[in-house]
Every structure is written in C-alpha cells, then in structure tokens.
Amino acid sequence: MENFWNPLTCFTVCVMIYAFSEFLSKKTKGAISTLLFVCIIFLLGFWTNILPKDVTGASGILAAMSNFGIALLITNLGTLINLEDLCHEWKTVVIALVGxxxxxxxxxxxxxxxxxxxxxxxxxxxxxxxTVAGIIVTTVAEAANRPELAAFVILVLSFQKFFGIPITTYA
Known part of the structure; x- marks a missing residue:
C-alpha cells in the first residue's frame, strides 16, 4: 500500500475530501461548514490510519498555496476592496482593529x-x-528549523476550526 500514496493519489484524495465536504455542507444548507467536514474527515482518516500522516504535504497543495496561492488571494482581496464602501462601514473596520x-x-x-x-x-x-496567516507562520517556523512551533500553529488552527466554525455558523 506504500506505493499507492504517491503525490497524484494524495492530491486526488485531498480534492475528493474537499468535494465530498462541500456536498455535505450543501446538504445541511450550510448549517455545517465545508471546512468543519474537511477537518472531521481528515481527523478520522488520520486516527484510523486510512490516510498517511503527510497526505496534504505529499499532495503538493501546501507548497502550491504557500508559494503561489497566497499571493493570488491577497491580490484578489485587494482588488475587491472599495474604499468608498469601506468608509461607510467604518464601525466594522474599528471593531476588527480593536479585535x-x-x-x-x-x-x-x-x-x-x-x-x-x-x-x-x-x-x-x-x-x-x-488559515493564510497560519500557512505563512508555519513556513517561517519550518524555515527556522522549529517544527514544534509549526506543529503548535497547526494545533491552534485546528482548535480554531473545530470550535470556532460551529460557533460562527450559529452566531
């Protein structure tokens, strides 16, 4: 089974998990987030040893996101911001900055x-x-040869997803 988990099959399994999670989220009419389903499926896959521990790293998704995807996300976000609308939503901006x-x-x-x-x-x-900030600081921690800090970031993100997503869904 070791030869089965090459980069292509890892990528395919990751994409299938995301697609299935999106399907489940649509079935619940968004009451349960896609990301929560993704987290649960990956967690179950890791616990049962169905998925290898490095399935996301071996798929190349993390490398592509950290090298290419984040720049596209930030650029896209920057082009979506309308300064006039942002000025009208000044209370939201102040609340976010205070947060x-x-x-x-x-x-x-x-x-x-x-x-x-x-x-x-x-x-x-x-x-x-x-997530984007988590990817950036994980990359920095790994570059500094501090894998325990990178693992802590993943733990913080996981905790945030498992508890934060259900709270924000219903709030």
Missing part, C-alpha cells in the same frame, strides 16, 4: 504566561488571520 489589538494583547500577556513567549508570538497571527 486584532485584543488578540495581540491577549496572546502577548496571558499567552506568554501560559505557553511562553515564542508560542504566544507564533499563535497570534493564525488566531487573528486564520
């Missing part, structure tokens, strides 16, 4: 006391910016 400041203060004070300074610093971007 980011609150996350930073919480991570650097309480987070530093609970987990240590390095863990608090590496957790702040994914808490405030979610």
């Amino acid at each position: 980011i400041v609150g996350i930073a203060v919480g991570c650097f004070t309480v987070g530093s006391m609970l987990f240590g300074r390095e863990y608090a610093l590496i957790a702040a971007p994914p808490i405030a910016g979610s």
Whole structure:
C-alpha cells in the first residue's frame, strides 16, 4: 500500500475530501461548514490510519498555496476592496482593529504566561488571520528549523476550526 500514496493519489484524495465536504455542507444548507467536514474527515482518516500522516504535504497543495496561492488571494482581496464602501462601514473596520489589538494583547500577556513567549508570538497571527496567516507562520517556523512551533500553529488552527466554525455558523 506504500506505493499507492504517491503525490497524484494524495492530491486526488485531498480534492475528493474537499468535494465530498462541500456536498455535505450543501446538504445541511450550510448549517455545517465545508471546512468543519474537511477537518472531521481528515481527523478520522488520520486516527484510523486510512490516510498517511503527510497526505496534504505529499499532495503538493501546501507548497502550491504557500508559494503561489497566497499571493493570488491577497491580490484578489485587494482588488475587491472599495474604499468608498469601506468608509461607510467604518464601525466594522474599528471593531476588527480593536479585535486584532485584543488578540495581540491577549496572546502577548496571558499567552506568554501560559505557553511562553515564542508560542504566544507564533499563535497570534493564525488566531487573528486564520488559515493564510497560519500557512505563512508555519513556513517561517519550518524555515527556522522549529517544527514544534509549526506543529503548535497547526494545533491552534485546528482548535480554531473545530470550535470556532460551529460557533460562527450559529452566531
């Protein structure tokens, strides 16, 4: 079975999991997010050893996203922002900025006391910016030869997805 898990089959399985999760989300009329289904399926696949532990890395999706996809996402987001609409939604902007400041203060004070300074610093971007920020800081942690920090970022993102998605779905 070891020869079965080449980059092509890993990519195919990842795409099938995302497609099936999207199908399930549509069946629930969006009550349960696609990402929550993805997280659950991957978790079950890892726990039962049906999926290899490096299925996402071997598929090339992470490398493509970190090298190419993030730049497209940021560029696309920048072109979608209309400054006139942004000025009309100033309250939303202020609330978002206050939230980011609150996350930073919480991570650097309480987070530093609970987990240590390095863990608090590496957790702040994914808490405030979610998946894209998580990919960026994971890449930085791996480049600094700190796999334990990269794993902590994944843990923070997973915790955020498993508990945050259901809360935001119903809020």
